[in-house]
Amino acid sequence: xxxxxxxxxxxxxxxxxxxxxxxxxxxxxxxxxxxxxxxxxxxxxxxxxxxxxxxxxxxxxxxxxxxxxxxxxxxxxxxxxxxxxxxxxxxxxxxxxxxxxxxxxxxxxxxxxxxxxxxxxxxxxxxxxxxxxxxxxxxxxxxxxxxxxxxxxxxxxxxxxxxxxxxxxxxxxxxxxxxxxxxxxxxxxxxxxxxxxxxxxxxxxxxxxxxxxxxxxxxxxxxxxxxxxxxxxxxxxxxxxxxxxxxxxxxxxxxxxxxxxxxxxxxxxxxxxxxxxxxxxxxxxxxxxxxxxxxxxxxxxxxxxxxxxxxxxxxxxxxxxx
Numbered sequence: 001x002x003x004x005x006x007x008x009x010x011x012x013x014x015x016x017x018x019x020x021x022x023x024x025x026x027x028x029x030x031x032x033x034x035x036x037x038x039x040x041x042x043x044x045x046x047x048x049x050x051x052x053x054x055x056x057x058x059x060x061x062x063x064x065x066x067x068x069x070x071x072x073x074x075x076x077x078x079x080x081x082x083x084x085x086x087x088x089x090x091x092x093x094x095x096x097x098x099x100x101x102x103x104x105x106x107x108x109x110x111x112x113x114x115x116x117x118x119x120x121x122x123x124x125x126x127x128x129x130x131x132x133x134x135x136x137x138x139x140x141x142x143x144x145x146x147x148x149x150x151x152x153x154x155x156x157x158x159x160x161x162x163x164x165x166x167x168x169x170x171x172x173x174x175x176x177x178x179x180x181x182x183x184x185x186x187x188x189x190x191x192x193x194x195x196x197x198x199x200x201x202x203x204x205x206x207x208x209x210x211x212x213x214x215x216x217x218x219x220x221x222x223x224x225x226x227x228x229x230x231x232x233x234x235x236x237x238x239x240x241x242x243x244x245x246x247x248x249x250x251x252x253x254x255x256x257x258x259x260x261x262x263x264x265x266x267x268x269x270x271x272x273x274x275x276x277x278x279x280x281x282x283x284x285x286x287x288x289x290x291x292x293x294x295x296x297x298x299x300x301x302x303x304x305x306x307x308x309x310x311x312x313x314x315x316x317x318x319x320x321x322x
Contacts, residue, residue: 003025004027005025009027020049026051034109035116223246226244
């Protein structure tokens with residue numbers, strides 16, 4: 001863009017006129033040329049165009065035939081000093097000499113130029129606003145996409161959290177069910193163990209295998225002697241002897257004593273040996289038999305031999321003598 005030599009403002013290339021002598025630029029309006037006239041000018045006319053200042057400097061004709069100025073001026077205005085006019089005055093004088101433009105036409109020209117200028121300003125403003133709005137649209141689009149992505153991520157997180165919560169609730173319910181089942185199974189197992197142990201027999205302080213037979217024989221004969229001492233004949237008073245310690249535990253042998261008609265021929269230790277082995281009270285070398293409360297009688301398979309074996313082991317003295 002160039003600067004007008006008349007109004008000293010910026011002018012566009014499509015609205016300026018350049019002088020071919022001083023190479024100065026002018027607004028077409030400043031040199032009294034309308035935009036319509038400017039468009040109709042040819043390139044040659046524009047190339048040979050002279051500005052008002054250059055036109056005034058150029059002599060119009062040769063001065064050789066000019067008469068000599070008289071000594072006394074015939075016109076009083078001839079004595080007036082002529083000064084150089086400014087650009088505005090030159091423009092006015094040139095406009096007055098070149099074109100006869102009325103005020104209404106000048107007003108129309110100015111309005112048209114103002115309209116063109118306003119349109120160009122509005123166009124430039126729109127273009128600038130469009131560029132800025134385009135940038136804003138891009139930023140807003142990016143923000144919208146980011147917000148949409150965050151919203152989708154949040155919704156996905158909500159779904160995952162809801163699924164995890166459902167699974168946790170299910171696991172908690174299963175845990176409670178398993179705990180209740182475990183309690184029931186544990187109680188049943190305890191009951192089964194108690195039932196299975198109800199018929200258990202625990203024998204403590206049992207001698208070694210080599211002493212078992214001797215101990216059993218001593219117990220049996222000691223019980224027989226105790227029962228014999230407590231047995232009275234008709235007309236005799238009841239004996240005042242002390243009850244044997246294991247008399248009740250060995251009472252299962254009483255029916256077998258009744259079936260025997262003869263005295264046993266087995267060699268037994270005397271009472272002192274049995275007493276020294278068993279003792280007179282329960283605190284020395286006693287055999288403790290622990291049985292379940294459900295059974296009224298202890299199991300005899302571990303303490304007494306079978307009736308057949310005991311009968312075969314006991315022989316009568318009369319048969320031996322014979």
